[in-house]
Amino acid sequence: MSRNTVRSWFWISPDERDRPVPWQIQCLNWALAFFLLALLCFFSFSRLRYNWNWDTVGGYSSFFWRGWLNTLKISSLALVLSTLIGLVAALARKSGILALRALSRLYVELVRGTPLLVQISFAFYVIADAFRFQDRFTVGLFTLSLFSGAFISEIIRGGIESVGASQLESARAIGLTRFQTYQYVIFPQAIRMILPALAGMFANLIKDSSLLSVISIEEFTWSAQQVSALTYSNFECYIPLAIGYLILTLPITLWTQWLEKRTRYET
């Protein structure tokens, strides 16, 4: 085996970089990356003086499971709700009613500029309390959706604005109504622009749901914290926690990558 052959397994020269890489070489390099990561973990944990206590924590697995399902439930609901809120806020920003524009802007800036932790506490202990509303789950769901919705509205607005003026002119010239223009011209083109950012936002939303533990919603992070307190163990709770979130966020990323490919067209 020549040196060049071996090198071609690990290295692509600049003039060949837009060519597809054979799957065998892909696998090899993925394995290498995993190996390096594993090495770092192994080294770090081997230096750790820590009494692993998996058995005790393992006894609480149903507890984790319930929390994970709750996180799944609240995240998927918030995902739909925040997209709707984001869409409405983005359209309000383009509305002819100026007060609506101002309201949308105010909402986005306030929500984006303040920590979610503060918003959750404020929504539950001040606003919900004032209305004698006790349902933690609903308050949490809406706060989380409003938080993500603000970011999503900006993503959607960017997508809408990326559609060229000539496209809007064409739509007007052929006599489409405003609504039809959004339906047939703007959204189909904007969706391609916003998908990557949206995927990132959805993954964030799932992780941000962990903050709902501060108002004692029994979601995944709350469960892990409870088990951790009961069993005096940290890493045995946090490692499953990390893996549990990864199981939720990875499919989102892969799904949007697939969608991105499907909605692709040449320009």
Next chain:
Amino acid sequence: MRLRATNLCKSFGQQIVLNNVNLDLDNFHTLALIGPSGGGKSTLLRIIAGLEKPDSGTLSLNDHEIIYREKELMAHRRTIGTVFQAFNLFPHMTALQNITLPLEKVHRYKPSDARQIAEVILERFGLSEHGQKPPAQLSGGQRQRVAIARAISIKPKLLLFDEPTSALDPEMTAEVLEVIEELREEGRDLVLVTHQMGFAHRVADQIALLSGGKIIECGPPEQLLDNPQSEITRQFLAKILKY
């Protein structure tokens, strides 16, 4: 077609684009608008298309005054076919879908009927094999012909062209101009903004030269191009015919 513009004015901010434009043309089929850039010809075309509202003045087509209110304009635009310089087509749709969209969604044809109309027109323009392609896979000339197909598919009472060949190579310019000439021979009514003087001479029965927001001269091509009366027209023609 009868077109009458009375005291049309239009400014964008400080810039006066149309300054009291008056035009009264009886019984023409093809009107070509020519003149230097920024002279106001595109704006006049866009006002005729119902895409721009004049600040003051009136415009009537076949003795129907165009009412510049959004609702009436929408109805007006639906009876007019407009072809722009470039980037007319929707990039996320195939050529065929680009034509069927207004037929189905604006003019309420059944999808099967819309498709049939589109296929007949594509066939006529020699674009049958390209119906399923998105605009990005078509040449500039083909794209412009699809745009023209879209514009005529709705049976417009007037076709407007805003510099339809300015973004094209000479070879593709020819194929687009041929299509426009064909439409002219069919007896359709056209208004076009163009820099192609030879073409204007061939197809137009009236030519209007706009400069500085005013109509400098208007008349049949033999008069305006071959025997211009105004100094501005002579200068303009001398400049563009030089190269």
